[in-house]
Amino acid sequence: MPPRICALCKEARAVMKRPKTGQIVCRACFFWVLEEEVHQTIVSHGLFHPGERVAIAASGGKDSTVLAHMMKTLNERHNYGLELSLLSVDEGISGYRDDSLETVKRNQQQYDLPLKIVSYSELYGWSMDEIVKEVGRKNNCTCTFCGVFRRQALDRGAVMLDVQHIVTGHNADDVAETVLMNVLRGDVARLGRSTDISTANEGDSMVKRSKPFKYTYEKEIVMYAYFKKLDYFSTECTYSPAAYRGHARTFLKDLESIRPSAIIDIIHSGEALTIREDVKMPTLQVCDRCGYMSSGPLCKACVLLEGLNRGLPK
Amino acid sequence: MHFGACGRTLGGRVSEDRKQGVAKARVCGGMELLFDGLTLTKATVQGPQAGGQVEMRHVIAHVKDHLLTERPDLFVSGETVRPGILVLINDSDWEIEGQLDYEVQNGDVIVFISTLHGG
Numbered sequence: 267m268p269p270r271i272c273a274l275c276k277e278a279r280a281v282m283k284r285p286k287t288g289q290i291v292c293r294a295c296f297f298w299v300l301e302e303e304v305h306q307t308i309v310s311h312g313l314f315h316p317g318e319r320v321a322i323a324a325s326g327g328k329d330s331t332v333l334a335h336m337m338k339t340l341n342e343r344h345n346y347g348l349e350l351s352l353l354s355v356d357e358g359i360s361g362y363r364d365d366s367l368e369t370v371k372r373n374q375q376q377y378d379l380p381l382k383i384v385s386y387s388e389l390y391g392w393s394m395d396e397i398v399k400e401v402g403r404k405n406n407c408t409c410t411f412c413g414v415f416r417r418q419a420l421d422r423g424a425v426m427l428d429v430q431h432i433v434t435g436h437n438a439d440d441v442a443e444t445v446l447m448n449v450l451r452g453d454v455a456r457l458g459r460s461t462d463i464s465t466a467n468e469g470d471s472m473v474k475r476s477k478p479f480k481y482t483y484e485k486e487i488v489m490y491a492y493f494k495k496l497d498y499f500s501t502e503c504t505y506s507p508a509a510y511r512g513h514a515r516t517f518l519k520d521l522e523s524i525r526p527s528a529i530i531d532i533i534h535s536g537e538a539l540t541i542r543e544d545v546k547m548p549t550l551q552v553c554d555r556c557g558y559m560s561s562g563p564l565c566k567a568c569v570l571l572e573g574l575n576r577g578l579p580k
Numbered sequence: 581m582h583f584g585a586c587g588r589t590l591g592g593r594v595s596e597d598r599k600q601g602v603a604k605a606r607v608c609g610g611m612e613l614l615f616d617g618l619t620l621t622k623a624t625v626q627g628p629q630a631g632g633q634v635e636m637r638h639v640i641a642h643v644k645d646h647l648l649t650e651r652p653d654l655f656v657s658g659e660t661v662r663p664g665i666l667v668l669i670n671d672s673d674w675e676i677e678g679q680l681d682y683e684v685q686n687g688d689v690i691v692f693i694s695t696l697h698g699g
Contacts, residue, residue: 279672280676281672281673282672282675283673290676439695463658487667488693488695489673492668492691492693500694516664519663
């Protein structure tokens with residue numbers, strides 16, 4: 267079989283098929299087109315302004331490693347004028363996060379960016395390993411603690427870095443999965459904002475969050491990391507069974523294998539949904555105890571902490 | 581075939597027997613766990629007929645039957661890999677190489693990459 271030629275440069279040998287367009291492209295054109303698509307997403311949504319201090323939420327995994335690499339590349343290529351830094355959360359999970367943080371530390375050297383690590387022990391007085399010892403390995407429960415604590419931890423880390431904007435590595439597959447999850451859970455409030463590319467100043471939080479990879483397929487992120495030989499960490503969390511989400515993910519991957527546009531189609535559906543005015547939405551207020559945004563008098567983190575400190579959740 | 585870790589290649593001479601589809605394969609992206617930590621190996625895969633051609637479907641069956649140590653459902657689905665696992669043949673996306681029908685050549689390097697969440 268003769269080698270297939272890149273649909274873009276019409277010269278080099280194609281090495282991959284793009285899931286979004288079906289085009290076959292060579293390595294150099296793939297890097298260029300993927301980077302420029304992300305640039306277009308950034309520009310068309312006006313994600314940044316010159317001089318802005320932006321923290322990249324870095325776990326050491328594929329998405330955030332590619333994000334750090336690409337943010338640095340695009341910031342230099344297109345003169346965004348951003349002051350970039352890496353922000354990591356140490357949940358205190360031995361055999362998982364300690365190893366992935368080593369990857370982040372290498373990324374810090376490789377990309378020459380400042381790094382701030384905030385830990386659950388330091389913020390809450392409990393590491394995830396200690397929480398699991400206390401509440402047992404009931405999986406959903408473990409992930410609830412971790413998820414609630416992480417969101418606040420990133421915001422607090424941003425404040426320590428004096429940064430008002432965090433970018434996360436959520437990709438198109440993640441966004442589509444979240445749309446599905448919110449439908450499956452009947453979580454209308456989250457469904458409404460799950461496709462937003464930026465969530466700015468929700469409640470009392472002064473930290474804006476953006477997803478520059480909102481339209482970037484996971485396959486392309488993994489291929490980019492592989493071809494560029496980026497240094498990333500790829501072990502699943504030792505506590506993560508993610509049962510319900512796992513089903514949504516498998517379903518989505520099955521759909522994608524039949525019709526690759528399914529991912530983007532689900533995102534478009536999510537974007538087009540509007541919530542009827544008479545649907546009751548939770549009202550955001552401020553936590554009495556810690557001042558963080560909350561849907562009740564106490565925020566979820568404070569409720570969970572109270573239980574932990576009293577030894578209730580056994 | 582060679583099967584092994586992302587970035588590292590174990591040494592070893594590739595067999596000269598063209599009829600047996602001797603290739604290298606690597607697993608990465610978290611799939612090492614399904615292979616008892618194995619990242620790169622070399623394997624000789626035979627097709628259904630002795631001396632006949634060896635296709636990617638035979639390679640996947642071989643990996644499943646001889647190399648996988650746990651949870652085959654996380655690697656295969658029917659005769660192909662589970663959706664979400666990327667396959668590269670000599671650093672080229674198998675989707676442009678004919679996927680299951682690709683005829684394995686002596687010395688080919690096959691890479692399986694999981695797209696598991698590493699978040």
